Amino acid sequence: MEKQRENQIEQDELFRFWFAGLKGIGNREKIQLTKEFPQKKTLYYIEETALKKRLKEKWTEGKAETITQIIQEGKRRWSKEIVAEWQKKGIALVTYEQEKYPDRLRNISSPPYALYVMGKLPEKGRRTAAIVGARNCTYYGETYARKIGKILSEAGISVISGMARGIDAAGQRGAIHGSGGTFGILGSGVDICYPKENRGLYEDLKKYGGILSEQQPGSPPLAQYFPARNRLISGLADVVIIIEARERSGSLITADMALEQGKDVYALPGSVDSQLSRGCNRLIKQGAGIILSPEELLEELNICGNFVKNLTETKIILETEQNIVYSCLDLNPKSIGQILAETKLSIPELMRQLVSLEMNGKIKEISKGYYVRGNW
Structure with a gap:
């Protein structure tokens, strides 16, 4: 019994893959068709004349004719083998009628009928x-x-x-x-x-x-x-x-x-x-x-x-000279000359602190002689 249920779920997914991939039918029409045909297997196997008759009850004759033709053509083009290849890659399908479909997307003006997911x-x-x-x-x-x-x-x-x-x-x-x-x-x-x-x-x-x-x-x-x-x-x-x-x-x-x-x-x-x-x-x-x-x-x-x-x-604890240099920097690049002018440190002391801060990941040299604070 359990095996039979698993086979049914697998078949349902195959036919939903087929329906989701029909080109020429928009998301809104697919959602409407889903209300008429909750099981896509039923839609796949319904006879062309019977399908056209049911669609005419919902849409104009021209639209019903077009959708019927797209569905018939979709049957001829469909390949279960392609779906099997997608599934081997770990690709799953989530469609509008499923409970796991994201609720947030149901509430937008143009929800997608299907989402492919890895x-x-x-x-x-x-x-x-x-x-x-x-x-x-x-x-x-x-x-x-x-x-x-x-x-x-x-x-x-x-x-x-x-x-x-x-x-x-x-x-x-x-x-x-x-x-x-x-x-x-x-x-x-x-x-x-x-x-x-x-x-x-x-x-x-x-x-x-x-x-x-x-x-x-x-x-x-x-x-x-x-x-x-x-x-x-x-x-x-x-x-x-x-x-x-x-x-x-x-x-x-x-x-x-x-x-x-x-x-x-x-x-x-x-x-x-x-x-x-x-x-x-x-x-x-x-x-x-x-x-x-x-x-x-x-x-x-x-x-x-x-x-x-x-x-x-959470604060960064630094020695006095390091803190002076670190505090001088932000996310906008500053040259060594600018840092010297703002910190008033000697060149040897500034270079020593720049090297130390960079080795600890506190600052970053993004181009020659230009420094910013490192990634937080």
Whole structure:
């Protein structure tokens, strides 16, 4: 009896893979068809004339005809062997009618019918935050993204992002080892690592969180997939955090989608002279929450007071000369000449302290003779 039940579940998944992959039928129509045909096996085996008759009761004759043709063509093209290959790669399918489908996505204006998944889904009931921003980011933005991702995940919040180079990747790398986990939403099939240089992050996401996409496995990262991907990032998040964005960028599209979905948006302020901060500064002017520190962000999000207190009370204990040099630095690069002028130390003493601080990971030389504080 148990074996029979397992076979039934396996068959149901095969037919849901078939239905999810039908090209030419939108998400809304697939969800409507699901209400009419809860078991996709029934839809697969129904005769063409009977199917057309039932569809005419729901849609116009022309639309019923088109959908019937797509379904018939989909039967001819479908290959169980391809699905078997996807499953060997660890690709699972979650569809709208299943209980495990993310509740947050049910509530957006255009929910996807299907999600292809490697790893896990975000845990139901656990708070989530999206971290997105510029691909060609600054050290300042990258450091804040990593720090915020880390403390959010340590506080039990799942971090959602797009696994893009720059801010997205930094936020997810920071979040990987926290209890909240992190989830990458791709604008390609889940079996396509894009960009290629994020291969290490891609493999880690499968272990410490998950990779999700509404595109079929094997789908390349086409430009038209990314705006649709952004609605899933904001849809899966309780709050969206923008760290560095130009005035016209995909991150601002994600922010707009979040606002339409009723989500809170926070932005990291930056220099008025920086092109990469203009989008964030504009969002703040329009009413977005401002990130003054990772600790204050946690307080804004009503994270456990003791957790914030412990973070705030953690101080770096340094000797006097080291502290003078360390206090002089921040996330904006400073030259040795600037540091000399501000610290009033001798050149030999300054160089000794710079070497010591860098060896301990407290500061970092990002280009010849220019220093910033190290990753927190």
